[in-house]
Amino acid sequence: MNKLVKNSIRFILFILIQVFFLLEIKPLHQFIVPYVYFLYILWLPYNTPRMSLTMIGFIFGLTLDYFTKSPGLHAAPCILIAYLRPFLINILIRQEGSELNYRSPSITSMGFAPYATYIIILTIVHNGYLVFLEWLHFGSFLYFIGKVLATTGVSILLIFLTELLFFRKEKFRTNTA
Amino acid sequence: MLLGFGILNFKNPFVRNIFLFIRRYFNFLFFVILQVVALSFLFRYNRFHEAAFMGVASEVTGRVSERYTNVEYYFHLKRTNEALVKENERLNNLLPENFAPRDTSSRIVLDSVKIDSLEEYRRYRYYPARVVESFVALQTNYIMIHRGSSQGIKKDMGVISSQGIVGRVVNVSENYSTAMIVLNRQFKANAKLKKGGERGSIEWDGKDPNYVFLKDIPKSAGVTKGDTVITSELSSIFPPNIMVGTVNAIINNKSSNFYTLQLRTSTNFYSVFYVYVIEDLHREERKLILEATKNTQ
Numbered sequence: 001m002n003k004l005v006k007n008s009i010r011f012i013l014f015i016l017i018q019v020f021f022l023l024e025i026k027p028l029h030q031f032i033v034p035y036v037y038f039l040y041i042l043w044l045p046y047n048t049p050r051m052s053l054t055m056i057g058f059i060f061g062l063t064l065d066y067f068t069k070s071p072g073l074h075a076a077p078c079i080l081i082a083y084l085r086p087f088l089i090n091i092l093i094r095q096e097g098s099e100l101n102y103r104s105p106s107i108t109s110m111g112f113a114p115y116a117t118y119i120i121i122l123t124i125v126h127n128g129y130l131v132f133l134e135w136l137h138f139g140s141f142l143y144f145i146g147k148v149l150a151t152t153g154v155s156i157l158l159i160f161l162t163e164l165l166f167f168r169k170e171k172f173r174t175n176t177a
Numbered sequence: 178m179l180l181g182f183g184i185l186n187f188k189n190p191f192v193r194n195i196f197l198f199i200r201r202y203f204n205f206l207f208f209v210i211l212q213v214v215a216l217s218f219l220f221r222y223n224r225f226h227e228a229a230f231m232g233v234a235s236e237v238t239g240r241v242s243e244r245y246t247n248v249e250y251y252f253h254l255k256r257t258n259e260a261l262v263k264e265n266e267r268l269n270n271l272l273p274e275n276f277a278p279r280d281t282s283s284r285i286v287l288d289s290v291k292i293d294s295l296e297e298y299r300r301y302r303y304y305p306a307r308v309v310e311s312f313v314a315l316q317t318n319y320i321m322i323h324r325g326s327s328q329g330i331k332k333d334m335g336v337i338s339s340q341g342i343v344g345r346v347v348n349v350s351e352n353y354s355t356a357m358i359v360l361n362r363q364f365k366a367n368a369k370l371k372k373g374g375e376r377g378s379i380e381w382d383g384k385d386p387n388y389v390f391l392k393d394i395p396k397s398a399g400v401t402k403g404d405t406v407i408t409s410e411l412s413s414i415f416p417p418n419i420m421v422g423t424v425n426a427i428i429n430n431k432s433s434n435f436y437t438l439q440l441r442t443s444t445n446f447y448s449v450f451y452v453y454v455i456e457d458l459h460r461e462e463r464k465l466i467l468e469a470t471k472n473t474q
Contacts (some may be wrong), residue, residue, distance in 0.1 A: 024312075028445065051204055054204070054208050055207075065218075066234035069317070069319040070222065072221060076212055076216055079211045083204070083205075177210075
């Protein structure tokens with residue numbers, strides 16, 4: 001499938017699942033808000049230019065914000081993780097040229113441990129920044145710490161489930177193609 | 178790489194260097210610009226509830242959500258019907274036909290008054306609306322309703338359901354409007370105890386979506402668990418005597434003379450599908466005189 005079409009469909013699906021499914025769930029606890037939508041940014045192809053990566057992060061976050069009526073609250077963390085993504089991939093990539101052989105970050109293309117590190121760090125950054133912005137308006141320090149930990153835990157669990165359910169086949173690309 | 182500001186060589190103050198800097202760190206600058214834009218959206222919205230493209234965006238998100246709720250409605254029809262029947266029953270009981278004068282031989286006759294001062298005028302007008310989107314999982318929760326400026330909805334109108342208060346309209350587009358619900362950290366409304374009439378303000382602490390708090394109730398008030406709390410006459414958005422909730426717990430702060438009451442909300446925010454938007458026909462007048470009073474100080 002065309003890369004653009006595939007990513008556009010993913011964009012819509014991630015937003016719809018986050019808005020109409022995950023945010024509709026009755027809150028189990030005030031600390032637990034299930035977020036998984038930002039996985040879209042983590043799944044974008046390696047060769048996305050850095051500037052458009054940041055721009056996609058902004059548009060993606062803002063789309064969710066217009067649904068939840070909180071313009072900027074999700075956009076700001078999305079821009080941050082979209083900006084940090086290339087640096088992290090540069091550090092974590094297993095061998096030279098892996099980003100040329102595979103399309104996008106996944107367990108097959110990066111290896112389990114680097115990919116898990118990549119997911120965990122960006123999840124913490126995203127949720128930390130998101131809760132920090134909420135905390136600026138209201139809340140105590142305990143609220144901040146508790147919510148970052150709880151949301152990150154739930155997010156990582158959800159991402160793990162998503163990875164298991166929607167296993168992405170990564171073809172090894174050669175230079176001949 | 179991330180923050181190498183050393184490139185600004187101040188010994189060669191040429192404009193070229195600035196351009197080189199911009200070109201080299203374009204990604205970083207672009208990131209900073211977008212962050213500033215996003216944060217300005219956020220802080221502006223939290224203060225004034227105005228945001229760029231909010232009108233256009235709510236038309237689009239409203240239409241998407243409407244599709245979704247159209248499906249969801251079928252699963253809630255039973256509950257909606259029950260609520261409507263209950264409300265009809267309450268309203269039917271209020272009809273003047275239900276009441277007969279005690280003494281049929283006597284009549285109230287008005288004399289000498291040319292202007293009928295007993296005639297009532299309309300103070301509040303109700304508009305029905307359907308909820309197309311609602312959240313309770315966040316700290317700032319909003320609902321979106323399928324009525325907008327072309328149907329007469331304006332900013333700061335009150336929103337109630339058949340069970341009790343719901344929220345306040347904060348943003349209006351052509352066919353949709355968004356309302357901040359009681360379960361929003363920024364929501365405030367005036368309410369009173371039905372029994373004694375002591376007034377306080379309604380707030381939510383962001384923790385449990387089943388409970389809100391009524392603050393500043395004097396300790397002299399005789400409050401017991403289960404007492405009803407209704408909107409007060411001071412409220413600028415709701416008509417008086419609309420149900421807010423029932424007292425679930427009394428929090429006794431020993432350092433002050435006031436109780437904080439934990440209320441169980443009468444409205445079930447998970448299953449509110451039809452609401453009424455209330456227009457206060459005296460609102461403009463109230464606002465004008467309030468502003469005039471402020472200006473004299």
